[in-house]
Amino acid sequence: MTKQPPSMVHQGVKILHDPVRNKGTAFTEVERDALKLRGLLPPRVHSMAEQELRVLGNVRAKPTDLERYLYMIALQDRNENLFYRVVMNHIEEMMPILYTPTVGKACQEFQHIYRKPRGFYVSMNDRGNVREILQNWPHKDTKIIVFTDGERILGLGDLGADGMGIPIGKLALYTACAGIQPTQCLPVMLDVGTDNERLLNDPLYNGLERHRERGQLYDDLVEEFVTAASEIFPGVLIQFEDFGNTNAFRFLKKYRDRACVFNDDIQGTGAVAVAGLIASLRITGGKLSDQKLLFLGAGEAGVGIADVYVAALVEEGLTPEQARKHCWFVDSKGLVVKSRENLAVHKLPYAHEHAGCTDFLAALNDLQPTAILGLSGQPQTFTKDIIEAMAKINERPVVFALSNPTSMAECTAEQAYSWSDGRAVFASGSPFDPVTVDNQTFVPGQGNNAYIFPGVGLGVIASQSRTITDEMFLAAAHSLAEQVSESDIERGRLYPSLARIREVSARIAYDVAKMAYDNQLTDKEEPEDLLADIHQHMYQPVYPHYA
Numbered sequence: 001m002t003k004q005p006p007s008m009v010h011q012g013v014k015i016l017h018d019p020v021r022n023k024g025t026a027f028t029e030v031e032r033d034a035l036k037l038r039g040l041l042p043p044r045v046h047s048m049a050e051q052e053l054r055v056l057g058n059v060r061a062k063p064t065d066l067e068r069y070l071y072m073i074a075l076q077d078r079n080e081n082l083f084y085r086v087v088m089n090h091i092e093e094m095m096p097i098l099y100t101p102t103v104g105k106a107c108q109e110f111q112h113i114y115r116k117p118r119g120f121y122v123s124m125n126d127r128g129n130v131r132e133i134l135q136n137w138p139h140k141d142t143k144i145i146v147f148t149d150g151e152r153i154l155g156l157g158d159l160g161a162d163g164m165g166i167p168i169g170k171l172a173l174y175t176a177c178a179g180i181q182p183t184q185c186l187p188v189m190l191d192v193g194t195d196n197e198r199l200l201n202d203p204l205y206n207g208l209e210r211h212r213e214r215g216q217l218y219d220d221l222v223e224e225f226v227t228a229a230s231e232i233f234p235g236v237l238i239q240f241e242d243f244g245n246t247n248a249f250r251f252l253k254k255y256r257d258r259a260c261v262f263n264d265d266i267q268g269t270g271a272v273a274v275a276g277l278i279a280s281l282r283i284t285g286g287k288l289s290d291q292k293l294l295f296l297g298a299g300e301a302g303v304g305i306a307d308v309y310v311a312a313l314v315e316e317g318l319t320p321e322q323a324r325k326h327c328w329f330v331d332s333k334g335l336v337v338k339s340r341e342n343l344a345v346h347k348l349p350y351a352h353e354h355a356g357c358t359d360f361l362a363a364l365n366d367l368q369p370t371a372i373l374g375l376s377g378q379p380q381t382f383t384k385d386i387i388e389a390m391a392k393i394n395e396r397p398v399v400f401a402l403s404n405p406t407s408m409a410e411c412t413a414e415q416a417y418s419w420s421d422g423r424a425v426f427a428s429g430s431p432f433d434p435v436t437v438d439n440q441t442f443v444p445g446q447g448n449n450a451y452i453f454p455g456v457g458l459g460v461i462a463s464q465s466r467t468i469t470d471e472m473f474l475a476a477a478h479s480l481a482e483q484v485s486e487s488d489i490e491r492g493r494l495y496p497s498l499a500r501i502r503e504v505s506a507r508i509a510y511d512v513a514k515m516a517y518d519n520q521l522t523d524k525e526e527p528e529d530l531l532a533d534i535h536q537h538m539y540q541p542v543y544p545h546y547a
Contacts, residue, residue: 402447
């Protein structure tokens with residue numbers, strides 16, 4: 001525990017209103033005297049463990065997950081250390097509340113449940129002044145920014161400024177899962193308007209009352225923000241989050257060599273899904289290069305997975321052209337093939353010579369894939385006929401229903417297992433409960449990006465890497481797959497238990513940092529004990545001593 005003299009911190013009511021320094025009823029008798037807290041707190045001094053019990057009792061008494069979310073966000077606003085202690089000690093219980101699926105509902109209701117400002121807003125009205133207003137952020141040691149324009153929030157679409165719940169939630173996971181210091185995290189909403197008429201007609205909507213800006217002025221604002229953030233917070237990692245497909249791909253291409261940036265929807269999703277595919281081979285047998293993938297949905301998530309998968313096949317000795325032929329896509333207009341006109345640029349590498357087809361089931365029967373991956377944002381699109389067809393083609397069909405939140409999943413875990421007579425190898429984007437089929441219980445793996453981005457961010461911050469490469473995400477995928485235990489595999493789970501997430505993140509951070517050092521992507525000298533250095537960077541939710 002650190003010790004800070006009373007002269008260095010707020011006193012009285014001010015420290016009770018400071019979430020970074022507030023300890024609530026845990027302030028000791030000596031601290032209460034030194035910080036002028038006598039009379040401002042109940043007389044009994046509680047331990048942090050006792051405060052944790054109170055929080056858990058209150059959370060579990062709430063009638064809905066949205067109410068639980070609101071309670072936990074309120075705790076974060078008044079006592080960050082206690083918030084993170086509860087989250088870290090109960091990560092499997094808390095992650096579905098603080099992130100998918102509950103965060104989707106929270107974003108949909110954001111304008112109605114708004115309590116207190118959190119994060120930073122940059123709007124079209126701030127053009128020309130972004131650098132100036134960024135100086136208003138109180139924490140000057142910012143190391144990581146999660147940045148969205150709210151156009152494609154999970155599978156829910158354009159939520160405008162209400163999408164702020166996503167960067168807030170992502171950064172909470174950076175801290176809980178990988179120990180990034182809370183004061184080093186900055187959530188940012190780029191408000192350029194919304195095309196969601198429901199929000200524009202809602203008098204409580206917090207964002208700009210205008211339709212989306214999509215032209216040069218929009219690009220100029222993104223440029224101004226990235227430039228200003230990189231200058232004010234040197235070396236800061238900027239994560240692009242939930243941008244629309246077109247903007248996501250072009251911004252990643254534009255900025256990846258100019259700043260320390262990545263896109264979690266493309267690269268993070270790619271790494272976590274490929275980790276699951278690597279782990280699935282311990283059940284299905286064979287090599288990655290023996291697999292054929294059929295994707296439902298050809299947006300940033302699907303293409304991101306395919307790109308990481310291709311990189312993994314190239315490691316096995318295939319050429320990029322050969323590797324891409326293992327990946328096939330069906331979008332809203334059918335099978336992506338060379339003969340189709342007006343294909344988006346990001347789809348062109350995966351447009352193969354083949355007859356056109358408008359039906360996913362027909363494409364499945366024609367192509368005979370070993371795995372299907374759903375990233376369509378369209379619920380219940382992996383029908384019984386599709387799962388049964390996969391089970392007919394494959395002894396152990398791989399079915400990844402990855403769309404978020406849970407309500408948007410292409411199929412449920414129970415459907416995948418029951419329709420395949422318990423033979424499916426299943427993973428999903430949001431959590432599902434264990435399923436019992438023919439007296440065998442399966443624990444579905446959750447292909448959550450939280451297994452990837454916190455560790456990558458920690459590795460980049462610890463190593464002070466100037467850039468984030470595709471190879472880092474492939475290394476993260478291998479690292480994650482290696483940490484799936486035999487007991488996980490025996491239960492059908494393709495990812496480690498969330499209870500091990502900090503251990504998993506530290507190992508991923510090690511592999512990412514090692515890559516930065518080995519490839520001269522940093523000016524920092526590699527420490528003798530790199531893993532120990534990683535752990536030294538990891539925040540622990542303990543109270544400081546003030547007297």
